[in-house]
Amino acid sequence: MGPSICDMNCIKSKDYSAPINVEPMAKLRNQLSRRPAGTLGLVFSREGFTEPAKILARMMQPLNILLWEYEELEQSLTTGTMCRALVTKFQYAVESGLPDYDIRTGLR
Amino acid sequence: MNRFTVVTEGKHDVALLKTLLNITDDNTNVKFVAAGGWSSADSLARSYLIHGDTNVALVVDADTTDPSQVEDRKRFLHMSLGEISSSAMWKVFVIDPEIERLLFEDHDVVEALVGRPISDTDFVSASFEPKAVLQRLLHGQSLTEVYNRILGRLDLSRIRKATPIPELLAFINREGSKTASRRRMPIGT
Numbered sequence: 261m262g263p264s265i266c267d268m269n270c271i272k273s274k275d276y277s278a279p280i281n282v283e284p285m286a287k288l289r290n291q292l293s294r295r296p297a298g299t300l301g302l303v304f305s306r307e308g309f310t311e312p313a314k315i316l317a318r319m320m321q322p323l324n325i326l327l328w329e330y331e332e333l334e335q336s337l338t339t340g341t342m343c344r345a346l347v348t349k350f351q352y353a354v355e356s357g358l359p360d361y362d363i364r365t366g367l368r
Numbered sequence: 369m370n371r372f373t374v375v376t377e378g379k380h381d382v383a384l385l386k387t388l389l390n391i392t393d394d395n396t397n398v399k400f401v402a403a404g405g406w407s408s409a410d411s412l413a414r415s416y417l418i419h420g421d422t423n424v425a426l427v428v429d430a431d432t433t434d435p436s437q438v439e440d441r442k443r444f445l446h447m448s449l450g451e452i453s454s455s456a457m458w459k460v461f462v463i464d465p466e467i468e469r470l471l472f473e474d475h476d477v478v479e480a481l482v483g484r485p486i487s488d489t490d491f492v493s494a495s496f497e498p499k500a501v502l503q504r505l506l507h508g509q510s511l512t513e514v515y516n517r518i519l520g521r522l523d524l525s526r527i528r529k530a531t532p533i534p535e536l537l538a539f540i541n542r543e544g545s546k547t548a549s550r551r552r553m554p555i556g557t
Contacts, residue, residue, distance in 0.1 A: 279407055308407025311444045318451075329408035352418065356452075362408065362415040 264343070271302045280305045282312050285325060292324055300350065301325040304333055309360075317359040326353060327360040335364060344368070372398045372540045375413045376427040377405055380511035381467050385427060387519045388470065388533055389540070398540050406431065406441075410448050417452040424449070424458040425539055427532075429466040433496055438464045459539045461532045468498035468511075470533070474526040481518055482506055 280303065288301045301324055303309075308329055309317075317325050326349050336345040345363040352361035376382055382400040391398050399422075403409035406428040413426040426445060430438040445460045463469060471478050472494045479486055482505040494501040499511075506514055527533065 279405075305407075308405045310407075311440070314407070314410070314448070315444075327411070329404060329411060331404040331408055352415075356418055358414065358418065358452075360411040360414065361418070362403075362412040364412060365415040365419060 264347075271304070275306050277307060279308045279310045280313050281310045282316050285313055285316050288325060289320065297322075299324065302328060302346070304328040304330075306330045314360065318357075320359070323353055323357060323359055325359060326350065329360075329362065332363050341367060371423060372425060373416050373422045374398060374400045374425045374427060374536075374540070375403055375409050375416065376400070376467070377409055377429060378402050378512075380515060381427070383512045383515040384467060384470070384519070385536075387515060388524060388528055389537055391540075410445060413449060413458065414452050417449060417457060420453065420457075423539075425461065425536055426458065427461045427463065427467065427536065430462045430464040431466070433465045435464075438462060459536075461536055463532065465496060466499045468502050469494070470527050470530055471502065472498050473530040474524075477519075477522050477524065477527060478502070478505075480522050481514060 285303060288303060292299055292301050303317075303325060305328070309327055314327070317323075317327055326346075328349075332345065336342045341363075344367050348363055348366075348368045349361050351368060352358045374382075374385060376385060379402045382402045386392075386400055389398075391400075401412060403412040409426060409428050413424045416422055416424050426449065428441075428445070430441055432438060432441075442460060442462045445462065446455075449455075449458045449460065471481065472491060475486070475491065478491075478494075481502075486505065490501055490505065503511065528537075
């Protein structure tokens with residue numbers, strides 16, 4: 261069995277006391293541009309994201325960065341559903357162009 | 369299925385809104401959700417809308433008293449939810465500067481919550497940072513616990529007339545609201 265989507269990600273996790281702005285996202289985007297197509301970037305934030313950061317994630321072409329809020333990470337870790345949550349987020353990104361689907365509204 | 373979901377930031381916001389809107393836990397028509405912060409409230413509201421089976425009221429803090437920044441946040445959230453579904457399905461309420469400002473609309477209510485008279489200085493400070501002032505006056509007690517214990521016993525008629533409570537109430541009480549008019553964002557946009 262080959263690698264799943266859970267094995268092919270670049271992860272950026274920020275434990276800042278303020279919402280994440282565009283800079284870490286832009287850096288991750290540059291790193292992704294040097295990776296094979298299909299590699300996903302995941303950004304985890306304790307304090308959420310600024311409006312420009314959200315706009316950047318939504319306008320990015322291709323859409324290859326998924327945003328994770330702290331509460332989603334907490335739920336996924338406590339229920340042991342991290343990989344399933346990632347697959348769900350990815351499916352909504354593919355189907356609806358959402359980089360920030362909140363897994364608390366339902367997992368697949 | 370809940371016909372209306374009120375998405376807000378914290379558990380204390382849920383406790384406050386439930387009391388102000390006079391909605392009890394046995395009301396299955398309306399569900400309240402604490403997202404965590406304004407950013408996650410935005411994403412959570414979008415995600416409820418993508419499922420298309422509930423109307424969404426998004427209630428968040430402006431986190432500023434600057435009118436242009438308040439408008440920026442409103443504009444962003446309108447754009448954000450508007451990408452997902454028809455505007456008939458959702459409504460955005462940005463409270464300037466924070467939801468706790470509503471409590472300071474009535475001095476008697478705030479004084480009853482903290483259990484003593486409050487200085488004019490504190491009332492003025494509360495215009496800019498009502499949550500911090502309230503937390504200081506409550507000496508670190510949990511806002512959720514205080515709201516649940518005291519707020520329901522107070523006369524909230526004055527606060528219930530303050531913006532945006534009547535508008536929020538009208539939204540969740542409206543008749544003939546549809547839950548099937550979802551408009552998904554086309555792939556590739």
